[in-house]
Amino acid sequence: MPVTMLHHVMGVDGYYPTLIALWLLPLAGAIVNWAFGPQLKRTAGPLGSAAIGASFVATLLLWGAATQHSADGALGAHQALFNWIPGWDFGLLIDPLALLWALIITGVGFLIHVYSIGYMDGDNAFARFFAYMNFFVFAMLTLVLSDNFVGLLVGWGLVGLASYFLIGFWFFKPTAVAAARKAFVLNVVGDVGIMFAIFAIFTAVHSITFGDAFAFAGSYGTPLLFVICLCLFIGAAAKSAQIPLHTWLPDAMEGPTPVSALIHAATMVTAGVYLIARCAPLWSQNPDAQLLVGTIGGLTALIGAILGCAQWDIKRILAYSTMSQIGYMIMGVGVGAYEGGVAHFFTHAFFKAQLFLGSGIIIHALHDEQDVRRMGGLLKKLPFAAWAMGTGVLAIAGIPGFSGFFSKDQVIYGMLTHGPHSHPWLYVLGIVTAGITAYYMCRLFFVTFFGAYRGDVDPSSLGIRHPELAGTPPSDHEKEPEVEHSPNAQWFMIVPVAILIPFTVLIGWIMFGGENSPWAHFFEQQFPHPALNVPAISEGLTGLITFAVVLVGIGIAYMRYATASAQSNAVERLRSESIHMPAILTHAFGFDYALDWLFVKPAEFLGRFFGRWLDPHVLDGAVRETVISAQWLGALTRSFQTGLVRAYAFILVFGAACFIVYYALAAGGFH
Amino acid sequence: MNPMTVPVANYIALSAVIFFIGVAGVVVRRNPLIMLMSIELMFNAANLLFAAFARAWWHNAGHIFVFLVITVAAAEAAIGLAIVVTVFRSAKNVDVDDVALMKG
Numbered sequence: 001m002p003v004t005m006l007h008h009v010m011g012v013d014g015y016y017p018t019l020i021a022l023w024l025l026p027l028a029g030a031i032v033n034w035a036f037g038p039q040l041k042r043t044a045g046p047l048g049s050a051a052i053g054a055s056f057v058a059t060l061l062l063w064g065a066a067t068q069h070s071a072d073g074a075l076g077a078h079q080a081l082f083n084w085i086p087g088w089d090f091g092l093l094i095d096p097l098a099l100l101w102a103l104i105i106t107g108v109g110f111l112i113h114v115y116s117i118g119y120m121d122g123d124n125a126f127a128r129f130f131a132y133m134n135f136f137v138f139a140m141l142t143l144v145l146s147d148n149f150v151g152l153l154v155g156w157g158l159v160g161l162a163s164y165f166l167i168g169f170w171f172f173k174p175t176a177v178a179a180a181r182k183a184f185v186l187n188v189v190g191d192v193g194i195m196f197a198i199f200a201i202f203t204a205v206h207s208i209t210f211g212d213a214f215a216f217a218g219s220y221g222t223p224l225l226f227v228i229c230l231c232l233f234i235g236a237a238a239k240s241a242q243i244p245l246h247t248w249l250p251d252a253m254e255g256p257t258p259v260s261a262l263i264h265a266a267t268m269v270t271a272g273v274y275l276i277a278r279c280a281p282l283w284s285q286n287p288d289a290q291l292l293v294g295t296i297g298g299l300t301a302l303i304g305a306i307l308g309c310a311q312w313d314i315k316r317i318l319a320y321s322t323m324s325q326i327g328y329m330i331m332g333v334g335v336g337a338y339e340g341g342v343a344h345f346f347t348h349a350f351f352k353a354q355l356f357l358g359s360g361i362i363i364h365a366l367h368d369e370q371d372v373r374r375m376g377g378l379l380k381k382l383p384f385a386a387w388a389m390g391t392g393v394l395a396i397a398g399i400p401g402f403s404g405f406f407s408k409d410q411v412i413y414g415m416l417t418h419g420p421h422s423h424p425w426l427y428v429l430g431i432v433t434a435g436i437t438a439y440y441m442c443r444l445f446f447v448t449f450f451g452a453y454r455g456d457v458d459p460s461s462l463g464i465r466h467p468e469l470a471g472t473p474p475s476d477h478e479k480e481p482e483v484e485h486s487p488n489a490q491w492f493m494i495v496p497v498a499i500l501i502p503f504t505v506l507i508g509w510i511m512f513g514g515e516n517s518p519w520a521h522f523f524e525q526q527f528p529h530p531a532l533n534v535p536a537i538s539e540g541l542t543g544l545i546t547f548a549v550v551l552v553g554i555g556i557a558y559m560r561y562a563t564a565s566a567q568s569n570a571v572e573r574l575r576s577e578s579i580h581m582p583a584i585l586t587h588a589f590g591f592d593y594a595l596d597w598l599f600v601k602p603a604e605f606l607g608r609f610f611g612r613w614l615d616p617h618v619l620d621g622a623v624r625e626t627v628i629s630a631q632w633l634g635a636l637t638r639s640f641q642t643g644l645v646r647a648y649a650f651i652l653v654f655g656a657a658c659f660i661v662y663y664a665l666a667a668g669g670f671h
Numbered sequence: 672m673n674p675m676t677v678p679v680a681n682y683i684a685l686s687a688v689i690f691f692i693g694v695a696g697v698v699v700r701r702n703p704l705i706m707l708m709s710i711e712l713m714f715n716a717a718n719l720l721f722a723a724f725a726r727a728w729w730h731n732a733g734h735i736f737v738f739l740v741i742t743v744a745a746a747e748a749a750i751g752l753a754i755v756v757t758v759f760r761s762a763k764n765v766d767v768d769d770v771a772l773m774k775g
Contacts, residue, residue, distance in 0.1 A: 643771030645706075649697045 010147065010211045011078030011093050012070050019065075019079050019092050022058035022102065023141050025051050030134035037127025045117035048130030052113050052137055056106035059099070066099035067522070075525045078147060087207040093147035096526045100342065101144040101267075101274055104349045108266045109137050111496035115357050116258040118492030119364060129169060133262065136162035140267050144274055148209040149198045152275070156194060156235065159268045160187035166263060167255040179251035186248040190238025194275075197231035200224060214281035222286065229282055229289035232275060233296075240272025241323045242300045242330055247591050249323055253315040257363060260315055261356030265322045266349040273329040273345050277338050277527070284336055284528045287420060293334030294415075298429040301327030303589060305436035309443065310585035312464075312578070313370045314359045317444050321396065322352055324437060328411050328430065335423055337414025338527040343511050343519060344411050347403035350507060351395035354500040358388035361493055362448065366455060372444060373462040373574045377453040386449050388497045393445045395504045397438035398550050400543065403508030408434060410511060413542045416535035427542075434546050438553030446561035451570045461571060463578025514539070682723035690716035701766050703755045707748060714744045 029051025033044050040047060065077035076095025083089045094102065113133060120129050139162050143155025161184075168180030202208055204224060205216045220228065236242070241249035252264045263269070276283060276293060283290055304324030311317045325348050332341025362378060362385050363370055379386050395404040412430035415423040454462060511519040537545075560566060566573060587593070642648075689712055696709025718737045725733025759765050 641774060643774030645767045645770075646698055646701070653694050653698065 010074065010209075010214075011076035011095055012065075012068055012074045013078045013080065014065075016062070016065060016077050016079045016092075016094075018058045018061050019077060019094055019145070022055050022062065022106070023092060023138070023145055025055040025058070026106075026134045026137040026141065030131050030138060033127050033131035033134060037131065040127050042126065044127035044130045045113075045120070048134050049110060049113035049117065051134055052106055052110040055137070055141070056103075056110050059102045059106050062094055062102075063099065066094040067096055069525045087202070087209075087212075088150065089148065089207075089209055090151055091147040091209075092145045093210070094145060096522050097274070097277055097342070098144045100346060100522075101270075102141060104346065105137060105140045105144065105267050108349050108353050108500075109133075109140075109262055111499055112258050112262040112266070112353060112357065115261075115360070115493050115496040116256075118489040118494075119258050119360055120256065121489040121492075125169070129166075129256070132162060132165045132169065133259075136166065136263060136268070140271075143271055147211070149194070149201060149213065150208045152278075153191065153194050153198065156239065156271065157191050159263075159271065160184060160191065160239070163187070163252070163263050163268055166259040167252045169255055169259065173254065175251075176254035179248070179254040183248040183252050186245055187238050189245060190235035193231045193234025193238070197228050197235070200228045200231065210278065214279075217281045217285055222288075225282060225286045226289055229279075229286055230292070232279055232282075233272075233289070233293055236272030236275045236293075236330070237296065238272075239275075240269050240326045240330060242272065242296050242327065243303055244591055244595065246300065246304070246323050247588070247595060250311075250316050250319045250588070253313070253319050257315065257356060257360035260319070261353045261360070264319065265352040265356050269322060269326055270329065270345045270349070273326065273333055273341055276330065276333040277342055280333075280336075280338055280527050283334070284530065290335055290419065291423075294331050294419075294423060294426055295334075297327045297329070297331030297334050298426045298433075299327070300324065301331060301433045302429055302436070303327075305433045305440065307585065307588050308440040309436065310581055312373055314362065314372050314375075314444065314448065315356070315370055317372070317440065318352070318355055318359060321355075321437065321441065322348075324433060325352065325396065328408060328433070331426060331430065332411035332414055335415060335426065336418040336528075336530065337411060339520060339523050340407065340410030340414040342523070344404075344407035347395065347407040347504075347508055350500055350503040351392045351402075351404055354388055354497055354504050355392035355396065357493070357497045357500070358385050358392060361385040361388070361497070364493070369455065371464065372447045373464060373578070374455050374457070374459065375448045375453070376451045376455075376570060377449070379449040381453070384494055384497075388501060389445055389448070391501050391504050393441045395508075397441050397554065398434050398546060400547055401505075401508075403504055403506065405543070405547075406508035406511040409539070409543045409546060412546060413539045416537065416542075417532040418530075419533075422533050422535060431542075431546050431549050435549035435553035438550040439557045442554050442557035443561055446557060447570075447574070450562050451567040454571060454574075457571055461575060463575035679723055679727045682719060686716045686720045686723070689713075689719065701768055703751070703758070703765050703767050706767065707751045707755070710751075711744060711748065714740055 029048050033040065033048055037044060062077065068077065069075040076093060076098070078091055078093050080089065080091040113130070116129065116133065120126055123129065136159060139155050139158030141155070143152055143159060146152045146155055164180045164184040167183055168177050170176050198208060201213045204220050205212050207213065217225070234245075238245040249264060249269065253260055255264070283293070301324045304320045304322075304327055308317050308320035308324060311320060325344065329341045329344045329348070332338070332344060334341075362375065362382060365382055365385070366375065369375065391402070395402040398405045398408045408430075412427060412434070415427035415430060511517050514520065560573075561570075584590070693709040693712035693716060696712065697706050700706055700709065718740055721733040721737045721740070725731060725737075755765060758770055762770060
């Protein structure tokens with residue numbers, strides 16, 4: 001039913017210049033960095049960071065406006081921007097959900113920008129990097145601040161573009177270009193999904209605003225609602241690296257490490273979580289869609305964690321852990337435990353950014369070495385990185401008291417309290433994954449920081465089959481000219497991480513206290529609150545079980561990598577593990593092959609069919625036949641044109657004679 | 672025989688003879704000068720008819736047409752001769768069969 005007369009705005013309508021400033025400041029930074037990069041030189045970094053910092057301050061100023069709610073149910077602040085076709089009203093909306101995302105995007109984004117000043121120091125394309133980063137923040141803010149689906153899709157596409165720019169930032173590396181292209185293509189699959197969801201929503205309500213789409217969610221009919229949720233989830237899965245569309249995320253680690261921290265861990269990849277949390281009114285009315293999304297999320301968490309155990313590249317380990325943790329978030333928001341899923345996004349943004357930035361410090365110190373087998377013994381060399389990684393590992397593993405514990409516990413316990421029959425299998429999946437997470441993160445920590453430094457060991461004795469792919473061989477390190485770093489470059493890297501550490505450790509406590517926690521109050525008006533199941537297992541017991549499983553995971557990792565004997569013959573053990581790694585894990589369960597066979601190969605076949613058969617033989621053939629007949633006709637008529645005057649004269653006379661004969665006969669002959 | 676009494680059919684017959692001599696000249700001969708002269712013959716065959724009919728029906732329109740035709744024929748001869756001179760200059764030859772530049 002067309003309902004254009006009724007107009008639903010989600011926030012309190014008004015004029016909020018701060019909101020517009022918050023949104024456009026990063027764009028201004030991007031444009032200035034882009035246009036004046038060569039002139040700015042080193043100031044590009046501080047300038048780009050300042051734009052994001054100002055945006056963060058604006059976000060803080062909007063706290064009150066974003067959390068206000070009026071008697072008629074409006075929540076947050078709404079700023080109308082412009083109207084287009086009736087039903088296509090564009091505006092900005094900031095409510096607690098958008099506020100939370102904006103805080104992370106600009107806050108963590110600011111720290112990562114500052115970090116990048118140190119990390120990218122000495123790079124030729126310093127200003128270009130900050131232009132892209134600012135552009136990304138702008139795109140991400142467009143995504144979360146939009147009050148309608150089309151604006152969201154615009155932001156959604158732009159973050160994909162920014163991600164493409166930044167993965168392929170070092171465009172002279174063929175692997176980086178391939179990874180960027182792969183990420184872009186897979187993300188466009190998701191964009192198309194959202195586009196179809198918008199078509200369906202517009203058909204149903206003749207409006208693209210969230211307010212209208214959600215207000216009439218009950219009138220869609222179950223099949224249509226399921227299709228809308230499915231299409232939206234295709235978008236969410238592609239962006240948030242859910243199976244089977246996750247394969248781009250590990251490859252995306254080709255980008256600079258701050259990019260991995262900002263885009264492929266803290267913000268962009270959680271856009272799918274945002275989308276589902278934003279569309280909570282749709283999902284809560286369709287249990288089938290909830291079950292689907294929850295299951296995919298749970299499986300992604302498990303598969304990501306298992307694959308994390310088989311990686312040697314420090315950033316790829318973190319990439320798979322990101323995929324796994326987003327699986328938790330999707331599982332949480334999927335089954336309806338919105339506070340839990342969003343909480344895990346919140347804590348994850350801190351500890352994963354910290355882990356990535358910490359790994360960046362290591363990679364930087366070891367001259368772009370990323371293979372953990374060639375690290376080891378870094379505890380003494382890089383004590384600060386050890387602190388950063390250590391607290392991050394404890395948080396992600398879910399040690400009680402650390403932030404990751406609270407949020408993960410909320411998600412896992414939410415599996416029991418939500419849904420008509422609760423989701424015991426997802427509950428078990430969540431707990432098992434927590435154990436595996438603890439194992440592979442501790443494996444990363446022990447291999448990297450314990451034992452002796454292995455960077456000068458022959459790569460082949462560590463089981464690295466292709467040293468040229470696994471990093472530069474040790475002999476090159478001496479020859480490599482030292483990159484000129486400004487003396488305080490390392491402080492730009494250390495300070496942001498130092499600021500992140502207390503958040504990583506402590507921020508979870510705002511979720512402590514169940515219904516009465518500040519966290520629950522913050523989202524009181526945001527999400528639907530159906531009646532919860534009362535499971536046999538209490539939340540405290542869930543926490544205990546999870547902790548026990550986590551301890552088992554840590555114990556196994558300790559036995560394998562950190563005991564005295566494991567440390568003393570680490571080289572031999574790592575070599576044996578590398579060589580005996582099951583093929584199914586090194587091939588990442590064959591998702592790449594499966595996608596290749598299902599989509600790429602048929603597409604190539606179709607391309608060949610059209611290019612080598614249909615086009616040359618049918619389409620070109622028709623054109624060629626037309627040409628040939630025209631040529632034949634031309635040759636025929638040309639043959640009359642002899643150029644002989646006497647022949648023309650004869651034809652003239654003959655023609656005239658024919659006329660005469662004709663009229664003579666027509667007149668009945670001569671009298 | 673009194674010219675006034677010569678029947679108009681004789682003029683038509685003579686005109687037809689002259690006309691076909693002209694046609695034959697244009698079709699058969701290869702010298703453009705002869706061809707131009709043959710064209711003049713055809714013109715004059717037509718003129719003869721005009722004059723004969725004008726006389727037979729006492730109507731001056733035929734005489735007027737004769738003058739028009741003579742004018743056109745003079746112009747045509749001038750242009751034709753100019754073309755012949757130009758062709759001769761470039762081809763050193765005035766055989767029309769050799770000048771077949773418009774062959775398709």
